[in-house]
Amino acid sequence: MKICQFLASAGGGGLEKHTQELCNELAKTQDVTLIAPAEMQQYLSKNVHFIPLNFNRSRYNPLLLWDLLKILRKGNYDIIHAQANKAASLLAMLQNYVPGCAIGTIHNSNANKGRAFKNIPHVIAVSKEAADRVAGGTQASIVYNGVKNLTPDLSYTKEQLCKQFGLENQRPLLCAIGRLVSAKGFDLLIAALRDVDVNLLIVGDGPLKTALQQQIECLALKSRIVLTGYRNDVVDILNGVDGVVISSRNEGFSYVFAEAMLLNKPVISTDVPVANEFLAADLLTDKNESSIANKIAEYAFNPQRWIEKMQPTFTATSGRFTLDAMTNDTLAVYQKVIANKSN
Numbered sequence: 001m002k003i004c005q006f007l008a009s010a011g012g013g014g015l016e017k018h019t020q021e022l023c024n025e026l027a028k029t030q031d032v033t034l035i036a037p038a039e040m041q042q043y044l045s046k047n048v049h050f051i052p053l054n055f056n057r058s059r060y061n062p063l064l065l066w067d068l069l070k071i072l073r074k075g076n077y078d079i080i081h082a083q084a085n086k087a088a089s090l091l092a093m094l095q096n097y098v099p100g101c102a103i104g105t106i107h108n109s110n111a112n113k114g115r116a117f118k119n120i121p122h123v124i125a126v127s128k129e130a131a132d133r134v135a136g137g138t139q140a141s142i143v144y145n146g147v148k149n150l151t152p153d154l155s156y157t158k159e160q161l162c163k164q165f166g167l168e169n170q171r172p173l174l175c176a177i178g179r180l181v182s183a184k185g186f187d188l189l190i191a192a193l194r195d196v197d198v199n200l201l202i203v204g205d206g207p208l209k210t211a212l213q214q215q216i217e218c219l220a221l222k223s224r225i226v227l228t229g230y231r232n233d234v235v236d237i238l239n240g241v242d243g244v245v246i247s248s249r250n251e252g253f254s255y256v257f258a259e260a261m262l263l264n265k266p267v268i269s270t271d272v273p274v275a276n277e278f279l280a281a282d283l284l285t286d287k288n289e290s291s292i293a294n295k296i297a298e299y300a301f302n303p304q305r306w307i308e309k310m311q312p313t314f315t316a317t318s319g320r321f322t323l324d325a326m327t328n329d330t331l332a333v334y335q336k337v338i339a340n341k342s343n
Helices: 014-026 038-043 062-075 084-097 113-117 128-132 158-165 186-195 209-218 234-240 255-262 289-299 303-317 323-342
Strands: 002-007 031-036 049-052 079-083 101-106 122-125 139-142 173-177 199-203 225-229 243-246 267-270
Touching: 002 014, 002 062, 002 084, 014 031, 014 038, 014 079, 014 323, 031 038, 031 062, 038 049, 062 084, 079 084, 079 323, 084 101, 084 113, 101 113, 101 323, 122 128, 122 323, 128 139, 139 323, 158 173, 158 199, 158 234, 173 234, 173 255, 186 199, 186 209, 186 289, 199 234, 209 225, 234 255, 243 255, 243 289, 255 267, 255 303, 267 289, 289 303
Parallel strands: 002 031, 002 079, 031 049, 079 101, 101 122, 122 139, 173 199, 173 243, 199 225, 243 267
Antiparallel strands: none
């Protein structure tokens, strides 16, 4: 099968991570091309054909449309798969002028994000909530993002983590992970811990680092909350904490939740995908500091109850968030779409 993926953005976010990992996995058995900004090439295996394209132009720019059209016609692909909104908009405008079956993946559950996909005949969504955003009669298949096999190298214990970060190890130790941006809701989480006596590691970097550090200091929480910055040993850190908190205001797909499931770590989350598809309602919280505080206080000091409440979720997610599952489910969609077109 000749597959063309294309992506209009570059960077280290979840969208780019998903695209490069999917291309690398598909290329083990299929003929795969990725059209993307030049900086994406460094993340690809040698099995992926890469075509750099300047997407730093409006989606309505005729030169961008012409450049992309020439590539798609020359490639004569069986599947043309647009990742996220801008790529989907471009594909919607060009699909009648190129061979192959058009597919788009919606990565965001924001209500406005589904519009770009209304003219794509088949859509893959990374969560049920994202699928609900697809407009009109477009068919949507849910394919969850996959995560590489998580094998801790150092396997920190709770005591080692507390010593490393200068925390009192008698308190519950929680972890939150992600870019330090407003969407992740770390400001809500920090505020929630004013009156909940737990330790928290916030793993990640981003533009709000200074503001969040100031918030921690203003609330006199330096002895209990640590911004670790970027870490390349996140799996080892997860291995040693008592549980994970997701405080996001919005998500398309929570990689943190997927990683926690692969490591059988208990989770408390705001009502965001995909945690809200698998967690018991008792483990979901509203997106405000008082609700987050109450939920942490309810479970962090009763780890046995927390683990018991998580058991159905661990069972339901077993094997679901792997790269193999993501790749096989994506190929199944491709085969279905090709078969439907033939009929």
